[in-house]
Amino acid sequence: MSLQVFLPDNAPFTESQRAWLNGFVAGLLGAERARAEPGVADPPAASTGAAEEFPWHDPTLALDERMKLAEGRPLERRLMAAMGQLDCSQCGYLCKTYAEAVASGAEADLGKCVPGGRETARKLKELVALRPAVPSAQPARAAAPAPVERGYGRDAPVPARLVASAPLTAPGSERDVRHVVLDIGDAGLAYDPGDALGIWPHNNPDEVELLVAILRAKGSEAVTLADGAVVPAREALARECDLRAPTDALYALLAREAADEVDRSRLARLAQDDAHADTFGVHDVLDALLEFPSARPRIGDFVAALARMQPRLYSIASSQKRHPREAHLTVGVLRYDGNDRTYMGAASGFLAEHLRPGRTVSVFVQRAHAFRLPADLAAHVIMVGPGTGIAPFRAFLQERAAAAAAGRNWLFFGNQRREADFLYREELEDLAARRVLSRMDLAFSRDQTSKVYVQHKMLEAAPELWRWLSNGAHLYVCGDAKRMAGDVELALQQIAVAQGGMDAASAKRWLADLAKAGRYQRDVY
Numbered sequence: 001m002s003l004q005v006f007l008p009d010n011a012p013f014t015e016s017q018r019a020w021l022n023g024f025v026a027g028l029l030g031a032e033r034a035r036a037e038p039g040v041a042d043p044p045a046a047s048t049g050a051a052e053e054f055p056w057h058d059p060t061l062a063l064d065e066r067m068k069l070a071e072g073r074p075l076e077r078r079l080m081a082a083m084g085q086l087d088c089s090q091c092g093y094l095c096k097t098y099a100e101a102v103a104s105g106a107e108a109d110l111g112k113c114v115p116g117g118r119e120t121a122r123k124l125k126e127l128v129a130l131r132p133a134v135p136s137a138q139p140a141r142a143a144a145p146a147p148v149e150r151g152y153g154r155d156a157p158v159p160a161r162l163v164a165s166a167p168l169t170a171p172g173s174e175r176d177v178r179h180v181v182l183d184i185g186d187a188g189l190a191y192d193p194g195d196a197l198g199i200w201p202h203n204n205p206d207e208v209e210l211l212v213a214i215l216r217a218k219g220s221e222a223v224t225l226a227d228g229a230v231v232p233a234r235e236a237l238a239r240e241c242d243l244r245a246p247t248d249a250l251y252a253l254l255a256r257e258a259a260d261e262v263d264r265s266r267l268a269r270l271a272q273d274d275a276h277a278d279t280f281g282v283h284d285v286l287d288a289l290l291e292f293p294s295a296r297p298r299i300g301d302f303v304a305a306l307a308r309m310q311p312r313l314y315s316i317a318s319s320q321k322r323h324p325r326e327a328h329l330t331v332g333v334l335r336y337d338g339n340d341r342t343y344m345g346a347a348s349g350f351l352a353e354h355l356r357p358g359r360t361v362s363v364f365v366q367r368a369h370a371f372r373l374p375a376d377l378a379a380h381v382i383m384v385g386p387g388t389g390i391a392p393f394r395a396f397l398q399e400r401a402a403a404a405a406a407g408r409n410w411l412f413f414g415n416q417r418r419e420a421d422f423l424y425r426e427e428l429e430d431l432a433a434r435r436v437l438s439r440m441d442l443a444f445s446r447d448q449t450s451k452v453y454v455q456h457k458m459l460e461a462a463p464e465l466w467r468w469l470s471n472g473a474h475l476y477v478c479g480d481a482k483r484m485a486g487d488v489e490l491a492l493q494q495i496a497v498a499q500g501g502m503d504a505a506s507a508k509r510w511l512a513d514l515a516k517a518g519r520y521q522r523d524v525y
């Protein structure tokens with residue numbers, strides 16, 4: 001790509017300031033172009049405009065920090081600070097609109113924030129207790145949901161057929177990461193690189209049978225769900241209910257039903273506050289029955305006390321230019337041991353173990369708010385995606401290769417061990433050999449005594465990284481929100497200080513401006 005120069009030679013700037021400003025203006029122009037084109041993303045929300053107005057709206061902050069930042073704000077803003085801050089729409093809202101719906105009483109379900117999990121649900125419950133009662137004469141009503149095109153929202157899923165769920169990690173890895181291929185051709189779904197696929201998982205069938213047996217039920221009993229639908233108990237447990245996190249209502253029900261005094265008092269305490277449920281040995285719904293054998297409610301009451309299943313999102317790892325009928329996912333399988341059991345994540349376990357090839361799963365495309373390739377094919381792209389964060393970048397690279405984009409592509413990938421955890425190794429090495437990837441920097445954290453992470457590789461390559469950014473490159477980060485994303489952001493600020501001659505405050509502003517211009521986009525979870 002030819003270097004775009006917007007400042008005259010005699011403008012009063014040092015060389016590095018000139019380089020940065022040229023890059024910044026190039027990015028602004030790129031963003032303007034992107035906005036002008038249909039189907040190209042809006043500027044990012046999480047780290048830009050919204051962050052200025054809502055300082056807690058940053059998924060790298062812990063819940064306590066977020067609540068501190070929202071102190072003194074109205075209830076709906078404190079509720080917003082308790083959300084997962086991903087604006088992922090898994091709940092059917094954005095963090096702000098879910099909070100507003102809860103504050104007004106229009107949304108009664110406090111368990112819809114998947115990224116926030118039980119921690120968020122607990123904080124929402126605490127905050128809602130402070131809400132003035134909604135007058136019963138005028139119950140708050142949810143606005144009528146906008147009609148959703150089939151396949152493009154959690155409430156309008158379509159079936160996709162599993163083609164394969166193949167290991168990407170080799171023996172010796174501490175992780176189990178799968179390359180999941182779904183056939184979406186019959187559903188006619190269209191997606192763009194950066195979009196995610198929503199999955200409605202089914203629960204582990206063995207666990208469902210165990211619950212039915214423990215409750216001494218048949219499974220064919222008709223049970224009523226919260227929305228009034230009547231279904232057989234087995235179907236409700238298999239698809240409609242969340243079997244991971246026990247609700248307060250479940251503990252309260254078990255406390256009422258417990259014949260044993262000790263069980264009853266423990267369960268009553270858990271119904272008040274389940275922050276330490278694991279000290280009672282309770283990780284999930286099955287544990288709640290196993291740990292309290294004297295509490296055996298009727299299956300209808302049991303189902304009614306469970307939370308509803310929520311969908312899970314996975315970044316799409318393919319480009320439809322290359323795979324018109326398929327969506328590929330890179331799924332890290334959540335698996336951990338305890339209580340002489342192996343616990344598995346509901347969706348990752350379903351995709352890895354319970355869904356058989358040829359069978360279907362309900363899916364929907366979740367459009368990215370702000371995670372899009374530059375519209376300008378000549379723009380350079382820098383991708384930072386350790387672990388499963390590689391997923392959208394595989395899609396980006398397939399898309400850029402198929403479009404014969406002239407801009408250069410630079411990938412920072414990291415994982416634990418080169419031999420066991422180099423996801424998509426052959427493909428990436430092939431892309432590098434074909435010069436689709438102009439540069440690939442790898443950080444295998446456990447191949448030496450001291451940790452090496454992607455941000456260390458970025459700091460090592462700082463002069464070159466700065467040159468790319470000065471020439472208008474777009475920078476993307478995907479993967480772990482809690483640890484990696486914040487550390488990568490700090491490294492970028494350090495690079496701006498060292499290479500751009502900025503002080504710490506200007507480096508922060510520089511990054512915020514880069515994000516506003518749509519040139520620093522994050523998809524972290």
Ligand SMILES: Cc1cc2nc3c(=O)[nH]c(=O)nc-3n(C[C@H](O)[C@H](O)[C@H](O)COP(=O)(O)OP(=O)(O)OC[C@H]3O[C@@H](n4cnc5c(N)ncnc54)[C@H](O)[C@@H]3O)c2cc1C
Nearest residue numbers: 088117312313314315331332336345346347348388391525
């Ligand atoms: C926009 C977006 C994109 C995403 N893209 C990807 C992707 O490309 N690839 C990917 O793999 N994931 C991705 N995720 C994450 C994914 O959506 C799921 O959250 C993840 O797979 C876990 O879901 P699960 O149903 O398997 O686990 P769940 O059943 O939801 O269980 C998770 C819960 O288990 C508990 N838990 C976890 N570990 C432990 C432990 N050791 N001890 C006790 N409790 C524990 C925690 O409470 C945690 O909340 C993405 C998320 C978002 C929001």
Ligand SMILES: NC(=O)c1ccc[n+]([C@@H]2O[C@H](COP(=O)([O-])OP(=O)(O)OC[C@H]3O[C@@H](n4cnc5c(N)ncnc54)[C@H](OP(=O)(O)O)[C@@H]3O)[C@@H](O)[C@H]2O)c1
Nearest residue numbers: 332386387388414415416445453454480481483484487525
């Ligand atoms: N909260 C947790 O403890 C935890 C643990 C595992 C996974 N997860 C979740 O699982 C998902 C992705 O997991 P994944 O297995 O694909 O990848 P991952 O756990 O993010 O690991 C990928 C690579 O990133 C490294 N890493 C760890 N901390 C880092 C940091 N601060 N900065 C940069 N790199 C860092 C890891 O090294 P090392 O492992 O050698 O440190 C590993 O080499 C995310 O949602 C993540 O939040 C969370």
